[in-house]
Amino acid sequence: MVDGMSPTRLAGRMSRLGTESAFDVLVRARALEAQGREVVHLELGEPDFDTPEHIVEAGVKALQDGETHYTPAAGIPALREAIANHVSATRGVQYGPDNVVVTPGGKPIMFYAILALAGPGDEVIYPDPGFPIYGSVVNFAEATPKPLPLREERGFRFDLDELREMVSERTSLVIINSPGNPTGGVLGDEELSLLAELAEQYDFYVLSDEIYREIVYQGEPGKSIVSYPGMAERTIILDGFSKTYAMTGWRLGYGVMPRTLAEAVARLAINCNSCVPGFTQLAGVAALTGPQEPSRAMVTEFRRRRDAIVAGLNEIPDVRCQMPEGAFYVFPNVSAYGAGVADYLLNEAGVALLDGAGFGEQGTGYMRISYANSLPNIEKALERIADALENKQR
Numbered sequence: 001m002v003d004g005m006s007p008t009r010l011a012g013r014m015s016r017l018g019t020e021s022a023f024d025v026l027v028r029a030r031a032l033e034a035q036g037r038e039v040v041h042l043e044l045g046e047p048d049f050d051t052p053e054h055i056v057e058a059g060v061k062a063l064q065d066g067e068t069h070y071t072p073a074a075g076i077p078a079l080r081e082a083i084a085n086h087v088s089a090t091r092g093v094q095y096g097p098d099n100v101v102v103t104p105g106g107k108p109i110m111f112y113a114i115l116a117l118a119g120p121g122d123e124v125i126y127p128d129p130g131f132p133i134y135g136s137v138v139n140f141a142e143a144t145p146k147p148l149p150l151r152e153e154r155g156f157r158f159d160l161d162e163l164r165e166m167v168s169e170r171t172s173l174v175i176i177n178s179p180g181n182p183t184g185g186v187l188g189d190e191e192l193s194l195l196a197e198l199a200e201q202y203d204f205y206v207l208s209d210e211i212y213r214e215i216v217y218q219g220e221p222g223k224s225i226v227s228y229p230g231m232a233e234r235t236i237i238l239d240g241f242s243k244t245y246a247m248t249g250w251r252l253g254y255g256v257m258p259r260t261l262a263e264a265v266a267r268l269a270i271n272c273n274s275c276v277p278g279f280t281q282l283a284g285v286a287a288l289t290g291p292q293e294p295s296r297a298m299v300t301e302f303r304r305r306r307d308a309i310v311a312g313l314n315e316i317p318d319v320r321c322q323m324p325e326g327a328f329y330v331f332p333n334v335s336a337y338g339a340g341v342a343d344y345l346l347n348e349a350g351v352a353l354l355d356g357a358g359f360g361e362q363g364t365g366y367m368r369i370s371y372a373n374s375l376p377n378i379e380k381a382l383e384r385i386a387d388a389l390e391n392k393q394r
Contacts, residue, residue: 018136021358025342029352040381042369043352045181045329047246049301051283052294055245058286062279071275074266075102075254079281082288087239087256090213091224093232099256101265102276102284106211106240106253111137112268113207113236114173116261118143122172127158128360129331131181131209135360143172149362152322152333156185160194167198174199176225177209179216182359182368183331184324186222196228205261207236211253212327214244214295217303233258243328244295245287252276252284302328305371305378312382313369316389328372331356335365337392342367349388351381 025043033039050056074080080097088095103109114137118124121144126134128147138145146166150156167174174195178187199206206225213221226235240253255265269275306323309330313321318336334341342355345367356366371378 013140013142016136016139016142018132018139020132021354025346025352025354029346032346032350037350039346039350039352040373040377040384041352042371042373042378042381043354045243045327045370045372046248047243047298047328047372048374049246049294049298051246051250052287052291054290055247055283055287058290059250059279059283062282067278067282069278071278071281073270073275074262075100075276076278076281079284082285083254083256086288087237090221091237092227095256098259099262100254101257101262101269102252102254102281103269104251104253104273104276105242106209106238107133108269108273109236109238109253109255109265110134110175110207110209112265112272113205113238113255113257113261114138114141114143115268116264117205118172121170123168123170124173124175125163125166125171126175127177127180129156129182129356129363129366130175130177130360132359134175144170146171147360147362148174150180150183150185151362152320155322155325156180156183156331157187157191160190163191163194163198167202167204169202171202171204173205173207175207175209177211178222179212179324179326181212181327182329182354182356182363182366183322184327184329186216186325189223192223192225192228195225196231199234200230205234205236206231207238209238211238211240211243213239215299215302215328216326217299217306218325236261241284241287246298247283247287250280250283252280302371305373305375306330308375309369309371309378309382312379313385316382316386319389328370330369330371331363331366332369333366334389337389341389341392344392345385345388348391349384351384351388 022043029039080100083100084095120142123144124138125146208225236257241247313332321332345351354368356363
C-alpha cells in the first residue's frame with residue numbers, strides 16, 4: 001500500500017484545520033459492528049427519515065430530463081428565486097435571487113463566509129459549545145478565534161456582558177446558531193437585540209446558522225437576527241435542506257446575504273466546487289414549493305423522542321439534562337462520572353454518542369446525543385446507558 005508523502009511535508013495551514021468528531025465516532029462504531037457488536041447510533045445529526053416522495057420524484061424527473069450538466073456557480077435561477085421567496089416570507093426581509101448562493105451542503109457557506117470576511121488580525125466570535133467547523137475554519141483563515149461561552153444555567157444562551165466584553169474594533173464576524181448544535185438552545189430577543197446593536201456599533205458581520213430553524217417545539221420559529229434594524233446589510237443566513245427535508249445525502253445548502261458579498265462567495269464557489277448538480281437543485285425547488293406536511297410530521301416525531309430521552313436521562317443518578325427548545329440533540333451533564341464517558345459508553349454499552357468536549361472547552365463534562373433515531377432504539381440506548389453508568393468507576 002502506498003502511504004503518500006510524510007505528514008511533515010504537508011503545508012503548514014493543514015495543522016490549523018480541525019475535524020468533526022461525529023464521523024470519527026461513526027468509524028469506530030462501524031468497526032465494532034464488523035466484530036459482531038450491536039451498536040445504537042446516536043452520534044450523527046442525520047434524520048432517520050427518507051426524503052419525502054415528491055422531492056425524490058422531482059430529482060428523478062430532472063435526471064430523466066437530462067439535468068446532468070454544469071449549472072451557474074451561484075445556483076440555477078429557479079432555485080435561487082424559490083429560496084429568495086422562502087427566506088423573504090419567513091424572515092420578514094425582502095431578498096432577491098442575487099442575494100442567494102447555492103452550495104453543496106451548508107458547510108461551504110461557513111467556509112466561504114469566513115474566508116471572505118476574516119484573516120490575520122481579525123477576530124471571530126463563535127459559540128462554545130458549538131459546531132466544531134466554526135473554530136476549525138477560523139483557525140484555517142488565520143483569524144483569531146474567540147469562543148463565546150454558552151452555559152447550562154442560561155439555557156445555553158450567551159451572557160450579555162460576556163459578549164460586550166469580547167467585541168472589539170478587531171471583530172470582523174460573529175457566528176450564531178439558533179436552534180443550536182449541540183445544545184438545542186434557542187436565542188431570544190434579548191441576545192439578538194444586543195448583537196444587532198453591537199454589530200452596528202463595531203461594524204461587523206453576523207453569520208447566522210439557521211439550519212435547524214424549522215425544528216422547534218414551542219410555537220413558531222423565533223426571529224432571525226436579519227429582521228432587526230440594519231442587520232439585512234450585515235448578515236449571512238446559512239440554511240439548507242438536510243435537516244428540514246431529510247436530504248443529507250443530496251448535499252444542498254445555501255447562503256443569503258448582501259449582493260456584493262454574494263458575488264464574492266460565488267467566486268469562492270467557482271474556485272472550489274464549480275456548481276451544484278441541477279437535478280439536486282430542482283429537488284430543492286420541489287422541497288420549498290411543495291407540501292410541507294412531511295417535514296411537520298418529522299418535527300412531531302422528534303418532539304416525542306425528545307420528551308422520552310430527556311425524561312430517561314434525568315432518571316439516571318447524577319445525570320442532568322435540560323429540555324432543548326429545538327434541533328434534535330440533547331446535551332446532558334455527566335460531569336459526575338469523570339472523563340471519557342462517551343468512549344466508555346461506546347465500548348461497554350454499544351451506544352455511539354459524542355463527547356461534549358469536541359464542541360469546545362465549555363462542552364467538557366457533557367455529551368451530545370442525537371435523537372434522530374427511532375423511539376425503540378432510543379429506549380434501548382437509555383437502558384444501556386443507565387446500566388453502564390451504574391457500573392462505571394468514578
